[in-house]
Amino acid sequence: MTANVNAPSVADTFVVSCIDPRFVEEPALLLRALGRAGRYSEMRIAGAALAAVNDAQPAWSTALWDNLAASRQLHGVRRVTFLNHRDCGAVNAWAGRKLSANPQDELQVHTDLLNRAAAEVRRRHPDMEVEIKLMDLDGSVQILPCQHCAPQGLRAEAVAPPSRPANPDAFAELVRLRTAPGAQLTEAQERDLLATGVREHGLTAAVARQLRAQHGGAGGAAAERDIEAFLSSRADARGRIGRSDVTAAARLYRRLAGGSVADRDAQARAARVASGAGLEPRAEGVWPFRSEAWFHRLTAAPA
Numbered sequence: 001m002t003a004n005v006n007a008p009s010v011a012d013t014f015v016v017s018c019i020d021p022r023f024v025e026e027p028a029l030l031l032r033a034l035g036r037a038g039r040y041s042e043m044r045i046a047g048a049a050l051a052a053v054n055d056a057q058p059a060w061s062t063a064l065w066d067n068l069a070a071s072r073q074l075h076g077v078r079r080v081t082f083l084n085h086r087d088c089g090a091v092n093a094w095a096g097r098k099l100s101a102n103p104q105d106e107l108q109v110h111t112d113l114l115n116r117a118a119a120e121v122r123r124r125h126p127d128m129e130v131e132i133k134l135m136d137l138d139g140s141v142q143i144l145p146c147q148h149c150a151p152q153g154l155r156a157e158a159v160a161p162p163s164r165p166a167n168p169d170a171f172a173e174l175v176r177l178r179t180a181p182g183a184q185l186t187e188a189q190e191r192d193l194l195a196t197g198v199r200e201h202g203l204t205a206a207v208a209r210q211l212r213a214q215h216g217g218a219g220g221a222a223a224e225r226d227i228e229a230f231l232s233s234r235a236d237a238r239g240r241i242g243r244s245d246v247t248a249a250a251r252l253y254r255r256l257a258g259g260s261v262a263d264r265d266a267q268a269r270a271a272r273v274a275s276g277a278g279l280e281p282r283a284e285g286v287w288p289f290r291s292e293a294w295f296h297r298l299t300a301a302p303a
């Protein structure tokens with residue numbers, strides 16, 4: 001099928017999730033929380049991203065790529081979200097072991113599989129964005145490092161195999177240097193930092209991501225984008241948000257950033273993202289003492 005790149009965009013995201021009956025509601029809940037309700041198209045297939053890379057089931061990948069091309073043509077989708085989940089029977093069968101017996105092994109297998117799926121999307125649709133996520137059994141979702149979601153120019157570098165023995169200490173030091181207090185990395189800088197960990201320090205993507213979170217506060221460009229979408233979806237007609245919206249966004253941020261962030265920091269981060277997105281605080285409190293001070297206290301807090 002030929003993609004019509006001028007198709008009107010009625011959905012921006014093509015979501016690929018699993019057929020597991022335990023997770024029927026979760027993708028919709030997540031996408032609603034991210035402010036994408038009604039703006040995505042969902043395909044359910046066993047193992048989610050597995051369909052893109054499972055050579056034993058070529059019909060699955062044909063179905064996936066045909067449906068993506070159809071959604072692009074019919075709805076104008078420009079982004080693919082692969083939403084895998086832990087304890088996935090299809091991925092276990094493909095890997096030949098019960099992955100949930102070792103959560104670190106499970107994370108690694110899904111990270112690799114999702115990165116391969118992302119690379120396949122970009123090979124077929126170089127102008128599309130991809131994001132890869134792993135859902136836990138409690139419905140919380142982790143954004144995984146994606147070396148292949150980068151623009152094409154960066155891709156060749158990022159996929160090069162590690163050329164040196166693993167050196168986590170050197171990478172941790174680099175993270176501390178690049179994330180000096182007050183420094184806010186752009187999405188491209190985040191990607192570059194993680195790619196450096198893989199390329200020059202011999203780390204797996206998962207380990208680089210973990211060290212990034214440990215030594216430089218929360219990671220976050222992707223998480224920030226998601227909470228910005230969330231906050232925008234909660235704003236009233238005049239672009240104002242309330243205290244409870246910021247609290248909910250902070251909770252979402254902590255989940256997406258891997259739980260290593262203190263609640264107060266997450267609230268400050270959420271308030272700053274809101275401010276950066278041009279959203280205004282609603283006055284809170286009891287009349288005549290209502291004010292926006294709650295918001296300014298948060299945005300003024302040290303990073």
Ligand SMILES: [Zn+2]
Nearest residue numbers: 018020047088
């Ligand atoms: Zn599954």
